[in-house]
Amino acid sequence: MSIPFAEVIGDPIAQSKSPAIHGFWLERLGIEAAYRRFHVTAGDLRDYLDERRGNADWRGCNVTMPHKQAIIPLLDRVDAMAAQIGAVNTVVREHGALVGYNTDAPGFLEPLRRDLAQTHLFRMARILGTGGAARAIVAALADAGAVLVLAGRDPAKARAILDTLDPGGEHHAVPLSHFAEPTDFAFDDRxxxxxxxxxxxxxxxxxxxxxxxDFSHVPPRSICYDIVTAPARTPFLNEASRRGYRTVDGLSMLIGQADHAFRRFFGAHPPRGEDEELRRRLKA
Known part of the structure; x- marks a missing residue:
């Protein structure tokens, strides 16, 4: 007997933790459905969508590297937030149409909600990386009123991302090497x-x-956030903790973005009260 299913696609895909997350929630909620990995190369992306479109059991897919941008022209419709970001990480079939969403932005913001709900004299984020996830983070934090410093191997690409996602913002693009060298900048420590x-x-x-x-670039009382999930505690986070900074790991964003995708795939809210057990499984 066939059952509803969703999956995660990418190239490579073996490292994805998404099946463990969605599988845990399906098990806890007693939903008879499945969530799988499926290896899709760039050349096979169109054929994959054409085949899945005709499968009545397929609820949609999460999209990982390198397809988050390439998949957009192959979809019937793209959500406004995903269109603004220029990257799709979730595809859902809705009334026969393939619709693209970006759940990275709300997933990233989830562990920062209490902080962002407060009033601040100033908000600044230093972001290292210019890939699809970085685009979502830039859009989310610009919308939250932060001044951004975006670092990439190609500063021109970083500048283009900032100008596209928040053209009116007073943001800065720098080479990734900027953060590798020590600085004696006098940070605002209010x-x-x-x-x-x-x-x-x-x-x-x-x-x-x-x-x-180089940690001389970290202002007092900063929050250090790493979206890498393997390992869950990266050298960057370990050093930040050693220096007394608050840290957020990549599992926080991964679970947060999966929450939004799960609701669209399976029409149910995940049991988020069991996040600690889920984290233990993901780290096992």
Whole structure:
């Protein structure tokens, strides 16, 4: 007997933790459905969507590298937020149409909600990376009123992202190497400031080069956030903790964005009261 299913696609895809997250929630809620990995190369993306469109059991898919931008012209419709960001990480079939969403932005913001609900003298975020996830983070934080410093290997690409996503903002684009060298900049250390330092790149991930970063760039009382999920505690986060900074790991964003996708795929709210058990499973 066939059952409803969703999946995550990418190239590579074996490392994805999404099946463990969605599988945990389906199990806890007693929903008879499945969530799988499916390896899709760039050349196979169109054929994949054409085949899944005709499968009545397919509820949609999450989209990982390198397809978050390439998939957009292949869809019937794209949500306004995803269109603004220029990246889709969730595809849902709605009344026969394939609709693209971006759940990275709300997923990223989820662990920062209490901070962003407060009033601040100034908000600044230093973001390292210019990929699809970084675009979502830029859009989310610009909308939250933060001044952004976006660092990438190609500063021109970083500048283009800022100008596209928040053309009226007073943001700054710098080379990634800017944060690798020490600085003696005198930071505003008033308690009413909210400072974020975010690794939105794959650097520091298992199998990737280390993140080149000097902690003299971290203002007092900053929140250090790394979206890398393998390992969950990256060298960047470990050093931030050692220095006394508050940290947010990549599982926070991963679980948060999966929450929004799960609701669209399966029409139910995940049991978020069991996040600690889910985290234990993901780290096992």
């Amino acid at each position: 308690e009413g400031c909210l400072d974020l330092v975010i690794n939105a790149s794959p650097l520091g991930m298992t199998g990737q080069p280390p993140l080149p970063f």
